[in-house]
Amino acid sequence: MSEVIKLRKGLDIKLKGSAEKVLESLPAPAMVAIKPTDFPGLTPKMLIKQGQEVKAGDALFYDKYHPEVLFTAPIGGKLVSVNRGERRRILEVVIEAGPQAESLEFKKANPGKLSAEEVKDQLLKSGLWPFIRRRPYGIIASPQEQPKAIFVSTFDTSPLAPDYNFVIEGQLGTFQTGIDALAKLSGKNVYLGVSEKSVFTNINNADIVRFSGPHPAGNVGVQIHHVSPINKGEVVWTVNPQDVLIIGRLFETGKIDLTKVYALTGSEVEKPKYLQTLLGAPVSTVTDRRIKQTDYKQRIISGNVLTGKRIKAQEYIGFYDAQITVIPEGDEYEMLGWADPGINKFSSTKAFMSKLFPKKEYVISANLHGGDRAFVLTDQYRRVVPMDIMPVILLKAILANDIDKMEQLGLYEVIEEDFALCEYVCASKTKVQDILRTGINTMIKELG
Numbered sequence: 532m533s534e535v536i537k538l539r540k541g542l543d544i545k546l547k548g549s550a551e552k553v554l555e556s557l558p559a560p561a562m563v564a565i566k567p568t569d570f571p572g573l574t575p576k577m578l579i580k581q582g583q584e585v586k587a588g589d590a591l592f593y594d595k596y597h598p599e600v601l602f603t604a605p606i607g608g609k610l611v612s613v614n615r616g617e618r619r620r621i622l623e624v625v626i627e628a629g630p631q632a633e634s635l636e637f638k639k640a641n642p643g644k645l646s647a648e649e650v651k652d653q654l655l656k657s658g659l660w661p662f663i664r665r666r667p668y669g670i671i672a673s674p675q676e677q678p679k680a681i682f683v684s685t686f687d688t689s690p691l692a693p694d695y696n697f698v699i700e701g702q703l704g705t706f707q708t709g710i711d712a713l714a715k716l717s718g719k720n721v722y723l724g725v726s727e728k729s730v731f732t733n734i735n736n737a738d739i740v741r742f743s744g745p746h747p748a749g750n751v752g753v754q755i756h757h758v759s760p761i762n763k764g765e766v767v768w769t770v771n772p773q774d775v776l777i778i779g780r781l782f783e784t785g786k787i788d789l790t791k792v793y794a795l796t797g798s799e800v801e802k803p804k805y806l807q808t809l810l811g812a813p814v815s816t817v818t819d820r821r822i823k824q825t826d827y828k829q830r831i832i833s834g835n836v837l838t839g840k841r842i843k844a845q846e847y848i849g850f851y852d853a854q855i856t857v858i859p860e861g862d863e864y865e866m867l868g869w870a871d872p873g874i875n876k877f878s879s880t881k882a883f884m885s886k887l888f889p890k891k892e893y894v895i896s897a898n899l900h901g902g903d904r905a906f907v908l909t910d911q912y913r914r915v916v917p918m919d920i921m922p923v924i925l926l927k928a929i930l931a932n933d934i935d936k937m938e939q940l941g942l943y944e945v946i947e948e949d950f951a952l953c954e955y956v957c958a959s960k961t962k963v964q965d966i967l968r969t970g971i972n973t974m975i976k977e978l979g
Contacts, residue, residue, distance in 0.1 A: 535727060536757050538744030540917040542879055542952055544690045546836070547892040548856075550794040552697045553804040559632070563605045563811040564625045564847040565591060570661060571968070572670045572975060575602070575621050583610050588635030588657055588787045591624050599674055603658025605789040605811050607632035623847065639785030642712035643736075650715045654778065657787050661850070662774035663716075666755060666767045668971050669946035678768040680720040680759050681713045685731045685772050686742075688749035689835040689948075691803075693794035693853050695772045696730045698805065702776055703730065709779030710737050713770060724754040744917065752949040756918045761943045773853060793817055793848065797836075797857035798894040799829045815844040817855050828860035830897045837951035838964070861896025879911075879956045904959040915952035920945065922953050926963065929970030934977055937970055946971065 567575040574595035579585065585608065590601040604610075608629035614622045637657050642650050651674060654660045663681075665672040672678070685695050699706055714721050714736045721737040726749075732739055740758055742748045751769045761767055770778075773791050780788045789810035795817055796803045806817050814831060822829065832839035833849040836856055840849060848855065876883045877893040912922040920941040928936035947964040954963035 535741040535743050538742065538748045538753070538757075538917040540914055541688075541745035541747055542915050542956070543688070543745045544836075544877060544879075544895070544955070545890075545892045546690045546796075546798065546858075547894050548797040548800055548803050548858075549691050549892075550693065550796050550803045550805055550854075552694065554697075554792065555804060555806050557806055557808040557812075557816055559606070559628060560809055560812040560816050562611070562625055562627055562813060562847075563809055564623045564813075565602055565605070565811055566623050566847060566850065567592070567602075567621050569850040570671055572668070572972075575624075577613065577621070577624075579610055581610055581613055584608070584629070585610060585626065586633045586635050588637065590658065591626075592621070594671070597671075597673060599655050600660050600671060601655060601658045602661060603787065605787075605809055607634060625847075634786045637781060637785050637787070640782055642708065642715055642782050645715065647715045647718075650712050653781065654712075657781055659774075659778055659781055659787065662770055662777065664769050666752065666761055666769060666946070667943040668975055670975070672766075672768050676766050678717055678720075678766045680722055680755075681717040681768045681770065682722045682724065682751050682755050682758075683710070683713075683737075683770050683772060683775055684724040684749055684751040684754055685729060686724070686726040686749045687853075688746035689837055689951075690746070691794070691796035691854065691856060692749070692835060693792070693805065696728070698792045698853075699772060699776060700730070703734070705776055705779040705783060706731075706772070707734055707736075707779070708782050709770075709775035709777075710734055712778050712782055713768075713775070717768065722754070722758055724749070724751065724758075747915075747917070747949060747952060750948055752945055753917055756920075756944055763938060763943065765943075771851060771853070774851075791853065793852070794854040795821060795857075796854055797832075799823050799825070799857040799859060810850065811847050813844075814842055814846055814848055814855060817848070818844055818857065822857055825859075827863050830858055830860045832856040832858070836895075837955060838948045859894065859896040861898030879915075899960055901960055903961070906961055907959045909958060911956045911958065912950075912953040915956055916950065918944065918949070922950055922963075925970075926950075926961075926966050929966055929973070932973065934974065937974060942970055942974060 575592040577592045578590050585604040587607045589604045594600040608627045611627040612625040616622045663672045723737045725731050792807045833842040834852045925940040
């Protein structure tokens with residue numbers, strides 16, 4: 532498509548701390564971890580024992596309900612810990628890097644010359660299949676399904692998001708290899724969502740669709756809704772841009788290379804910039820000596836401020852995340868409180884004096900400024916969801932556990948990130964994303 536799909540609804544939250552376009556390569560981390568909790572609906576089953584030596588690409592565990600879906604070691608070394616939570620739920624599988632860090636060899640080939648089954652087999656055996664997720668539900672795709680299309684959004688409009696034009700600079704050939712592999716899986720129905728100024732417009736073997744507008748224009752769910760809406764019984768697969776690169780490197784080199792670029796962002800970062808390290812590295816390898824020294828608490832988030840997870844420095848970066856954000860915790864006393872005219876406060880409703888400075892960037896803390904209240908009916912949700920879906924009515928159907936209504940109201944098309952702005956603008960402080968995931972889990976349990 533050559534036309535631009537212009538989205539009017541949404542909201543750009545202007546935060547201080549965007550990453551400067553400077554890339555620093557970090558030393559290989561001493562520890563990395565794969566966290567089963569990053570994969571909704573996964574029931575992991577271990578394949579190796581603590582203390583066992585592994586090579587990069589060796590299978591660590593598999594999905595109980597899809598045994599062919601393997602999760603492999605990002606680096607060669609030793610399995611030093613399997614951290615568990617309540618009811619012995621596996622939280623982290625931690626690998627300590629070895630002195631030689633050996634890697635398994637996989638098939639080096641041009642995916643365009645392979646069959647769809649050969650491409651699928653390569654991705655499954657190498658442990659890269661979990662990079663492919665499916666809609667409905669936002670879970671790992673089933674290898675037995677045939678998607679009607681695969682979507683890749685090549686830009687991110689969430690607050691302080693990484694610029695993929697910069698991240699993938701000089702690697703478009705490898706990105707093309709990854710797209711060629713995905714085209715084999717989908718029967719060439721691959722769509723690339725691009726911004727108006729994009730380096731991805733010359734990618735072959737894919738349909739280029741241009742989007743413009745405020746966040747969430749970069750969300751792949753929004754793009755699917757406007758290009759190929761999901762009906763009951765249909766499946767669409769999605770892949771993140773850097774994960775397409777990882778897939779491309781597998782076919783070009785015959786080895787798994789889970790190196791990723793992370794944007795270290797936020798008002799509490801000394802010099803926000805891009806850092807290159809291994810997927811699953813400790814957060815501390817990215818944040819150490821790069822966060823401001825203050826007398827107030829700070830919050831580290833793996834991901835963006837809308838959908839990311841609160842995390843500690845000694846924990847590990849999320850599997851699908853491409854940024855680390857650091858903001859004030861916001862639990863200190865606030866002078867004047869609600870009576871403050873709000874010159875330095877951002878408001879989605881233009882309720883503060885800051886509306887006079889539309890280009891200003893803000894320091895926003897994690898303070899909710901209130902507690903849970905009744906679910907108030909307002910027009911706020913509709914203004915930030917650029918989809919033909921009624922968010923409030925859908926959420927009420929979920930709370931009522933009405934599966935038929937959930938289907939009719941569009942649950943197949945959305946996951947948490949698509950309603951994240953609803954939670955941000957909500958006057959009732961409703962945990963919109965938690966409610967939505969509850970509805971998705973209900974649908975998976977009842978309908979599969």
